[in-house]
Amino acid sequence: MxxxxxxxxxxxxxxxxxxxxxxxxxxxxxxxxxxxxxxxxxxxxxxxxxxxxxxxxxxxxxxxxxxxxxxxxxxxxxxxxxxxxxxxxxxxxxxxxxxxxxxxxxPWRADAFPVIRDLVVDRTAFDRIIAAGGFISANTGSAPEAHAVPVEKKRADRAFDVATCIGCGACVAACPNASGMLFVGAKITHLAELPQGQPERWTRVQAMVAEHDADGFGGCTNIGECSAACPKDIPLDVISTLNKDLRRSMLH
Amino acid sequence: MATTTLQKKKPISPMHSTIGLKLMMAVSGLFFVLYVLLHMYGNLKILSGRAAFDEYAHHLRILGEPMLPYGGALWIFRILLLLALVAHVYSAFTLWKGAGEARSHKYAVRSAAAATVSSRWMRWGGVALLAFVVFHLFQFTWLQINVGGEFSSPAARVVAAFGVWWLTLIYVVALIALAMHLRHGVWSACQTLGYTSTARARRTANAAGIVLAVVVAGGFLIPPLGILFGAIK
Structure with missing residues (x-):
């Protein structure tokens, strides 16, 4: 060729x-x-x-x-x-x-992802979002038996599907607003569907959204370019779950 | 390579986050949807004749009497509409500005895969609708723009105005803009409120957007087009 x-x-x-x-x-x-x-x-x-x-x-x-x-x-x-x-x-x-x-x-074009050189961009902003709340707190030492906490099949499937997000940033690159909501939505949904994610559910969503906005990503306008660009086919409905969790967090 | 540390800014509260602003936009937008449906119902009264239309217009002002003063109910609704407008426009422009700053260096090649025509016209279409609303108020609320002559009867005013082709054309264009705004807006509001967490709910919300767009634009267009083509006298 x-x-x-x-x-x-x-x-x-x-x-x-x-x-x-x-x-x-x-x-x-x-x-x-x-x-x-x-x-x-x-x-x-x-x-x-x-x-x-x-x-x-x-x-x-x-x-x-x-x-x-x-x-x-x-x-x-x-x-x-x-x-x-x-x-x-x-x-x-x-x-x-x-x-x-x-x-x-x-390269990915977003002010939150500054170009380092040629086609390489700095995606540390995603790490900061994860550090703000994309985790669960667990005691170290003795890992609990994995089957001790039952998880509903439907929820486990959805959590697993959205956990396939590899954090590449294609959603931000595709978004007309350079928004990172598909990424944040995938992380929020992944933990919100599981029992282990419940104790920190409402503080997590507030912290991750606050970090997302502070990093200079734009807002979501529900156009769907992110999902169309996602190599892992994360669906748009994770953004709905994210929006709902943030709304509910304000009542907690 | 070394990673950069951002200066910690004041944390953004949920209501002032981009999602909080979108919630403001969604709730005010849904109030507008309710309003345009009521407005459309009132307009369609012209199909029952001029007397019915004038009676409806008069009744809007005496609604709630004697508990409320003359025009009281109408003014309560106008204040609510004004508050919704401020919330809708404020959130729109704040998010618009933020989105512009989020990508200061544009792509050389841009190619959309999922965007609908309606979604791409949300912002400028919204500005056009705002301009149209001002024009519309000057014409039918403040009675400053008189097309086709001045009349004391609202029905006579409407029939005379829409007999003029270019005025009807302005309204046709405005209603196409409204239909497009509703098509994306209704779906987007459902998504923002968190009602579309399954693929099926997403399809339903999109269908609701299309149905509302067609019903509202169609309903509003019946009187002006009927008048222009002589079906409504």
């Missing part, structure tokens, strides 16, 4: 960035998107050009490290509207693109 990539190049957090074009002549359609960038970087290294910085780790679609906005879509995801299931950037393959296509690659 011959493709042209337009990539956001930025030397550092404060540097002015710009889109730079690169031509790639020998790309296999069986390569993953990140392998295509590896090929580009090897070529840039040989030519003495600074390689493109991008995040990746497991390359198995489960760590949440990679994330690129590809032709305006985070991870290239459209929520199945292009006939392909959602995935992470590392699990996206070049066969999804046409020969001769120009592909624009940008």
């Amino acid at each position: 011959r493709i042209k990539v337009r990539i956001w190049r930025q030397d550092g957090p404060a540097a002015q960035g710009k889109l730079v074009d690169y031509d790639l002549d020998d790309i296999s359609e069986d390569m993953s998107f990140l392998e295509m960038l590896d090929v580009l970087n090897e070529d840039l290294n040989e030519r003495g050009v600074e390689p493109v910085a991008f995040d990746s780790d497991c390359r198995e679609g489960i760590c949440g490290m990679c994330g690129l906005v590809i032709n305006g879509r985070p991870h290239g995801n459209t929520g199945g509207r292009d006939g392909e299931a959602n995935t992470t950037t590392c699990q996206l393959h070049m066969r999804s693109f046409a020969d001769g296509e120009t592909i624009t690659i940008e």
Whole structure:
């Protein structure tokens, strides 16, 4: 395959960035998107050009490290509207693109996720949200027997489904308001559905929403771009659960 | 790499959080939905003739008498509407500003996958509706804009005004804007209030938005279009 990539190049957090074009002549359609960038970087290294910085780790679609906005879509995801299931950037393959296509690659754009270099952004804001309340308090020493607390099947299923969120930040990148509500909603729902999450339920939602807003994410307008971009298909109804929990927390 | 530590700001209370503002918007918005349905019912009185329409307009003012003074019930409703408007507009502009600041560097390539046309027009459509409401008040409440002549009878005023094509056109455009605002707004309010925590409830809320949009815009359009095309005299 011959493709042209337009990539956001930025030397550092404060540097002015710009889109730079690169031509790639020998790309296999069986390569993953990140392998295509590896090929580009090897070529840039040989030519003495600074390689493109991008995040990746497991390359198995489960760590949440990679994330690129590809032709305006985070991870290239459209929520199945292009006939392909959602995935992470590392699990996206070049066969999804046409020969001769120009592909624009940008970093997540949100003031809460400042660009560190090229396509790498700082997602510490998500860690701060988790640290604010995305946990349960438990005594250390003797782990209780796992089956001691029964969990309703329906609740266990929902908690498990939303716990698949890998915190990649695609929801923020896709949101027209750069809101992190799908992420916060997934974490809130995950713990709110389980008995272990109940004691801290109302303080958790207030603390996590306060941290989310203080970090500079925007508000949710229920458009649904987040869910369409989510590699784990977290549904929009977690935001409803989040909203309801915050409303109920004010009465507690 | 080293992670950055944010300066701790004053914690945001739940009511002042983005979700708190959305709650304010949802509750005031649902009050507006109730209001437009009542307003639409009143407008449709013109189908029963001019006398019925005028009687309805008069009755709005003597509603609650003698417990309330003349126009008392109407004024209570107007004050509630004004409070709802302040809450709706304040929350909208605060969230709009916050959303703009949340992404100061825009994407070079933008591609929407899930956004409906209605959802994309919520903000500017809302501004257009606000401008229309002011125009509408000047015309039928403050009687400062007189299209088709001046009359003491509300029915005569309405029939004369909507016989003018460009005025009817303004109302058609405004009602399309209202329909779009309701289509996304009703669904969004249900989501904000936390009534859509299952896939089925989400579909129902979306359907409710579409049904309300069609019913309200359709109901409001019957009198002006009927008058313009001579079916209502």
